[in-house]
Amino acid sequence: MADYVRTLFLHPPSFQGFDGGAGSRYQARREVRSFWYPTWLAQPAALVPGSRLVDAPPAGLALEDVAPLARDYELAVLHTSTPSFAYDVRVAEALKLANPGLRIGLVGAHVAVQREAALAASRALDFVCGSEFDFTIQEVAQGRPLHSIPGLSYRVNGGLRRTGERLPLENMDALPFVVDVYHRDLVVEQYFIGYLLHPYVSLYTGRGCRSKCTFCLWPQTVGGQRYRTRSVEHVVAEIARARRLFPQVREYFFDDDTFTDDLPRAEAIARGLGGLGVTWSCNAKANVPCATLKVLKDNGLRLLLVGYESGSQAILNNIKKGLRVERARQFTEQAKALGIKIHGTFIMGLPGETRETIEATIRFAQEIDPDTLQVSLAAPYPGTALYREALEHGWLAEGDLVDGRGVQTAVIGYPHLPRTEIFAAVEQFYRRFYFRPRKIFAMASEMVRDPAMGRRRLKEGLEFLRFLSRRREAPAAT
Numbered sequence: 001m002a003d004y005v006r007t008l009f010l011h012p013p014s015f016q017g018f019d020g021g022a023g024s025r026y027q028a029r030r031e032v033r034s035f036w037y038p039t040w041l042a043q044p045a046a047l048v049p050g051s052r053l054v055d056a057p058p059a060g061l062a063l064e065d066v067a068p069l070a071r072d073y074e075l076a077v078l079h080t081s082t083p084s085f086a087y088d089v090r091v092a093e094a095l096k097l098a099n100p101g102l103r104i105g106l107v108g109a110h111v112a113v114q115r116e117a118a119l120a121a122s123r124a125l126d127f128v129c130g131s132e133f134d135f136t137i138q139e140v141a142q143g144r145p146l147h148s149i150p151g152l153s154y155r156v157n158g159g160l161r162r163t164g165e166r167l168p169l170e171n172m173d174a175l176p177f178v179v180d181v182y183h184r185d186l187v188v189e190q191y192f193i194g195y196l197l198h199p200y201v202s203l204y205t206g207r208g209c210r211s212k213c214t215f216c217l218w219p220q221t222v223g224g225q226r227y228r229t230r231s232v233e234h235v236v237a238e239i240a241r242a243r244r245l246f247p248q249v250r251e252y253f254f255d256d257d258t259f260t261d262d263l264p265r266a267e268a269i270a271r272g273l274g275g276l277g278v279t280w281s282c283n284a285k286a287n288v289p290c291a292t293l294k295v296l297k298d299n300g301l302r303l304l305l306v307g308y309e310s311g312s313q314a315i316l317n318n319i320k321k322g323l324r325v326e327r328a329r330q331f332t333e334q335a336k337a338l339g340i341k342i343h344g345t346f347i348m349g350l351p352g353e354t355r356e357t358i359e360a361t362i363r364f365a366q367e368i369d370p371d372t373l374q375v376s377l378a379a380p381y382p383g384t385a386l387y388r389e390a391l392e393h394g395w396l397a398e399g400d401l402v403d404g405r406g407v408q409t410a411v412i413g414y415p416h417l418p419r420t421e422i423f424a425a426v427e428q429f430y431r432r433f434y435f436r437p438r439k440i441f442a443m444a445s446e447m448v449r450d451p452a453m454g455r456r457r458l459k460e461g462l463e464f465l466r467f468l469s470r471r472r473e474a475p476a477a478t
Ligand code: SF4
Pocket: 209, 210, 211, 212, 213, 216, 217, 219, 257, 258, 285, 307, 321
């Protein structure tokens, strides 16, 4: 076995309650405290024997807690994002100060699309990685010279150099299980997502998405616009192992961009999971045929996370969603008839948004009535078609994607629809969806049926109201 340098994988501390880990697609402080697993870091960590993964925000670790760790390691790999980049660089500088001999690299979509610019941000950074960095990091950790490792940019003699591109990984089964890293380094009870049972575990069974939505970050930056998958057996074996490692876990979540992109495979995995008797959930596009939904449901599927984005067909066309509103409506009816829960996600402020489309989307959400929903603001991340489009049309305001507290800001505005209105539409949407008698009754019934869930919902409800009221004070609203 090759020798490895002592390697720390770190999701750095940033804003209080910031869900910005190496598993969060759109980094921001959520309405209720939420944390995704740092899976993008766990994957290379699984390839580097003796490494350690530290996920600072869920563990409640601040800069002063993580900086001393630098002295125990020779290599630190930090996951970063557009909203947290400036903070993450500060963390890198603090690590370097604590151990000037520490080699520090950044990974994540933000640096993958602008390697040299990212590297130039601070002399504390020794290298940054391109899109698919698992084996790049493994080779760095093996002590190979940086110039011989494809897929990175690095600092040398005061200059910046770039190596050749690394080809996308085709044999996805080459990635070892992440659940062993979770078990070694993380505390599953620290991870919450409002619509998932607690504790939950999430992981990926593949990378990339076949759709071409213009706003969507990962397929356009780190995952690619085709679905590269692990074998059914590999996935089912990992869940079987997870069950032994985490008997307390109540739900598994497949956080692939679109787990239902390959229907026969999704059905085959479901059948394997059915044999294990686990409860599971996944991301889905709102076009899964009823027959497939039935197979998934019969084999333990509890919930689908569905990106509806908008109730306006014109907007769905503008963002290249590849979906008809009518199909989304039919899909939702069928899923609900089968007893599948739905968490729907919507976006305010996408190209083509008007007061009328905001109204249409709110009414659409009320009509299809997912069990829970999340409303976000259009977030033009560098590397996406939406970012380029917003720049080209002058829609982009000065400022960051999140404010000084990590709360999402409206950075896209239109001559006919100012950013203030788009920002305000999010709260309006939430209020008109949740503060309806039928929704309040449904939540109250759930609380009576399951008192433990009732206590959780009450806590989350209060958090949600506090979030809305703090959000109104945000400078971003102006
Ligand atoms: S279908 Fe979902 S995951 Fe795929 S590109 Fe569109 S938004 Fe992204």
